[in-house]
Amino acid sequence: MGTILCPSRVKTSLSEGALRPSDLLAQFKQIGPQTRRHISAAELLDNTVELIREMVYTSTMAQSSLPDLLSEEDMQVLLQATGCSSEMQRPLCKTGCLSERYRSFTGECNNRQHPKWGAANTPYSRWLPPEYEDVRGVPRGWDPEHTYYNYTLPPVRLVSQDVLYTHNENISLDSSLSHLLVEWGQWIDHDFALTPQSPSTAAFRTGADCTRTCSRDTPCFPIQIPLSDPRTGIQSCMPFFRSAPSCVGSEAFTGATPHHHREQLNAITSFVDASMVYGSSSPMAAALRNLSSPLGLLALNDQASDQGLLFLLVTVCLWVKLPVFCCLGDSRANEHLGMIALHTLFLREHNRLVRELHLLNAHWSPDTLYQEARKIMGAVHQVDTLLHYLPRVLGETPTSLLMPPYRGYDPEIDPSIANVFSAAAFRFAHVTVQPMVARLGPGYSLAPQHPPLPLHHSLFASWRVVQEGGIDPVLRGLLLSPAKLQMPGQMMVEELTERLFQAQGGMPLDLGALNLQRGRDHGLPGYSSWRGLCGLSVPNTTSDLAGILGNPGLAEKFLLLYGTSQNIDVWVGAISEPPLPGGRVGPLLACLLAKQFRALRDGDRFWWEREAVFTSTQRAQLHTVSLSRIICDNTHITRVPSDPFSRTVSPEDMLACSHPLIPHLNLSAWKEPDTGAVLLTLIPHLNLSVSP
Template structure:
């Protein structure tokens, strides 16, 4: 109970004076009244987090997933849902029972050694001159970009809503004192930045109100657990949102086609951009863009959409793809309502992301042979598998691609040639610079650069480019940050056990000596460097240890990362009731068509680019190797399999509505009237197996003249919570993460 009060108080410090009182209790000595607890639960949002959702029944609940991910698993309706704790594959190892981060006290020892400062590790192990890199001979930079894109589909760790120390009120961006939520990264005396700055700001991740179901009873105390603010499922939630209010804010409700909202102030040579932030969220969300000094070009959507040019390009690409899908579906099924068109396109988009990730992306990351061994063929939905994202996956394992990022952002003109109007950019000049897309050629130059540029090759001595360790957000003003140090500090904040513990979990050999570690890493010099820094391999932070392993044959990650990635992706597949291969989700004809999808086709259909590689994740050496979009190897997705039948085998023709919409789901027809009309009669009819007729009699749509032309203004009811999440992401400045 006391531990939970501390967490509630931490989450609520910025919303009520009562909460501030709780924050100063260490540990709390006076139990709160039931009324006080209810105030805290409401103020922090914990009441909704702790409440078990009521799951709908019926055909539509089987056909479309919820926005929040709730009720995907009907026995465990919170598994994989937004705003639930990350799962744990190993118990956390905090500095104390209250969840103090590893390394909070610089003098605290682990296995008889103190932990080295994360900035010291970054400088000695990760730092790589921009010019001192090797290029991947097989993979394109679009593969790197896809990794971050898909990460934004299943993980977002909200940080503390407060930017000031709870006890002293000190500004976390200025203080070097460790006082929750401030966990600043200290600058060692040997660091080149010594004398310029003493520390880098870092905010602790916000704690969950509830404990994870994992390891219940394994530890004597309620351990601190972090939240995943979005759905764990690969469902294209970065396009649609992970809540009903956010999904509503992203739609164009005046359209009869169920399209996503478009930018009404600018276009990309006639093609759509994402809408700008502003009055769409009742005028409050604009403060996020003001904070990063981009009030005009900040785009509405996932809070990380504006991080850099590649993210803006992919967000824009898939916004256009959704709208293209609903237009084609409308031609096939003109009787479908805007909601049905929207949901069907959303369902197809989710399947596209699953296919591109599991069949195109993962084999290149893990290697073909490890993929077949670690990811056996799909055998069906298993309701006993928890698909929730694991803490170690989000905070460490899936950050492996940070060491494959190029220091330059290539932008190419038509024909994949250099163009003076949009030259290549140093990476730090592309961060929070989405205005460059609008003013410097649209998304086409960015996508061409991603298609033709190779990924950076991860090698010992060539880990993370200085653009990320020395210049992160330098172009936005203030002191630059260090992505490598941020990753390491995040793992310690989340209480992730050390490298050796995770090797043990995966059934891999655990290094006990320098020679053991040298054999695993294939590099005696790197092994000696690690032990000089950490004293023992048990203390090596899991992220830096995992990325240091040599890759498996044909892949780009070593044995530990292959194990952790495969474990998570297998759970995401097998624990998803709406997985695209499950028999009840799509028909066999639809599945056959979905299997033909390619990212190259999506680029062809939604940009002005006319030549693409047959495999966009593989490196294309020369523009001459690109194929015309009309080439047979770039097939179209044939949506004819989505045409709804006009007759039922038993009850005959489907009754349609004049001035209304209908949807056939199993043997039930659902009805809805268009704007300005009222439904008179039942909202659904069923095929009666005895009379072979539709029962009851179908409804009609009755005109309501007074309602025609009414414009409904949609405002996001939970905008304060949304903006806090957006602010937290922007102010944390954690690129390529969560």
């Protein structure tokens, strides 16, 4: 993959190529060869079993006997024939000092007894059994006439229009939190979850193109446009692909073992390990390194300069009339300007750490420098997320109650990302996104050469970073801009519900509808079931729901749409709860987020607070980690807030990078003696004579 960069061609290709929004959405879920092999094998297995079911069912067998259709022996033959058997093999865990010192790229063998827990290319965990439309794993709402608790499910686009839609101008700003907090949520989400969509783009039975058909036929699960929708007459549906199945626990197992259901795959490691910077496989990690460097550097693009600093590597990711260039690595870096800025920032930070460590430990090999910097980077993300990000989301008091102090690694805890967390709970921040992307010049002033942008003009627009001032204006905008405040009647801005990918041509998508459809695709139970799991009251009446939501009008709207609180999609129900004191999420989201982050912390053998991972001196230094310091060290920005996640009202409140409240990470705690040099100093004092 070359280090090419042609910004003008990128811009032209987007304007002339008529990319469909679904094309761009697919680009955000680019996966590696191992993941492609896995989901192709899983899809082949599911399709094979479905054909067998259909042939038998249409001939002699009654539907009630379908669970006994395939024996365990039959399934083993199919697993072998489709390639799923090789994907399900238990990995062999290495022993030795390196395996104790550094985590694997894939996340395998983090837990020695359960080497697949938290690893890439394993299914999401389930905290509640899925509720599909049938035993085969058909999504909720597949049949519009199918009833749940005596009510049909409303079209997701109708829910988006009635509950979520918010005019860009009709928003309230958060008085306490910066937009960098919103961006960090998406950034860290890209560290532990990536759900690949089906490898097929055409319907299994009919061969219809999923981007053009409005018929439901796996993997096509199009979002229908209701008659009341403003888009009626323009389009009948929005394209939607089902998430790819996993070989482990895929819907095919329902034939042999009814307790198994269709499960979706997490293509990356579940751990907070900065895998969006380094990759979740050895081949990707190698592709991102500068292997010609004697220092263990990551590769950056040397053909374009950000005032002397370098950009990400890029490669051709799409061909339309002209090539479309994307940043190399995690494909989601290309989603919008904020993601590109953070990816660039942390690649630069890795290289800065490597050079500093080399000055301290000239005897370290390139691999040691690379791995030690990677280890520090993982710890930086753990510190910033658990100590700084999460308390602002949950609130300080709920955090102290829901996140008890760290007590060490627990090998009985599964750190895998839960399906409900990935497909619903951690999408809460979508309702805190501002409709405008602020870009600011030096001194945090408006600059005519890079003005503020409507959000949809910043999507898939990596060329803007190169041509319009680099990453500094974007980061300044994130630091000074407040987050959007989530309130009833002010849920999701129209930039996301009506203009998603509009700038690239084609009919825009609706992020709210996509979120709801994804939850149904994954068989997530309804809102009330999750409140029950968390030990919260379950609403049975309109007044119950109104009391929980603190809004009788919203409660009535929900029950008019869904009929019963049992049917409310968990994502939209959870984001509708009023926030806990000092936080930005309600009781249900606080429960689900804390449950997941506790598992990520306590089930990680390489968690930064574990005594065997860093020395006490190193841990003390890591505790002082500051995102503001990282911005100072890797950009031309000279003034930053002491707390980058809190709202800074005025540029005058920013601090100079030299201020004591913006501390440096003192890497002297990582200095090791050169054993060779030590031995040379000891030789004169050693009695090396050999007795006869």
